[in-house]
Every structure is written in C-alpha cells, then in structure tokens.
Amino acid sequence: MAGKYEVFADDEGGFRFRLKASNGDIVATSQNYKTKTSVLRGIDVLRKNAETDKVTDLTVAPS
Template sequence: MAAKFRVIHQPGKGYHFNLVATNGRVIASSEHYETHRACLEGIESVRKCAPQAELEDQTAEKD
C-alpha cells in the first residue's frame, strides 16, 4: 500500500488534509482551507513541489 492523502471536512473550520504513511500514521497535516477545491489544490502543490524540496535544518550545529 502506498502513502495517501486524506481529505477531512470539519464544519465551521473548512477542509484540511493529512498525508498518511503506509503504516497508517499521519506524517504531515495541512492548514485549513475554506473550500474543498482549495484543499485539493494544496495537495497538488505538495505533490509538485516536494520532489525538489530542500532540507533546511535550523537545529543543525554550525561549524
């Protein structure tokens, strides 16, 4: 089973998504979106941007 995006609707708060790992654990959560469409666009943005995302570790020790 592959990881999956799960869209959740909360009345009064809107929509958000979780990225769920193959073991069923949530590994990322989004902001809240006002519309379902905006939430789906957020998922597509993550899909497009994540493969090129760089790691910025602000906790790493400096030399």
C-alpha cells in the same frame, strides 16, 4: 502500499487534508481551507514541492 492523502471536513466548516504513511500513521495535517477545490490545490502544491531533494537543517549553525 504507498502513503495517501485524505481530504476531510473539519469542525470549523472548512476542509483539511492529512498525509498518511503506508503503515497508517498520520505524517502531516494541513491548515484549514475554505473550499474543497482549494484543499485539493494545496495537495497538488505539496506534491510538487515534495519532489525537491533540498533539505535545510536549521539546527546547524552557519559556517
């Protein structure tokens, strides 16, 4: 089973999503969004950006 996104209402009256791995572990939790539409847009942005293979390692000093 692949990972999945879960949308939920938070304690601040807004919405958040969490990304769960196939084993059920939570990989990431989003910021607060005011509307359900905006949280769904946030998921779409993450999906599109996740397609990149670029990784910037900030623990390595530039040469």
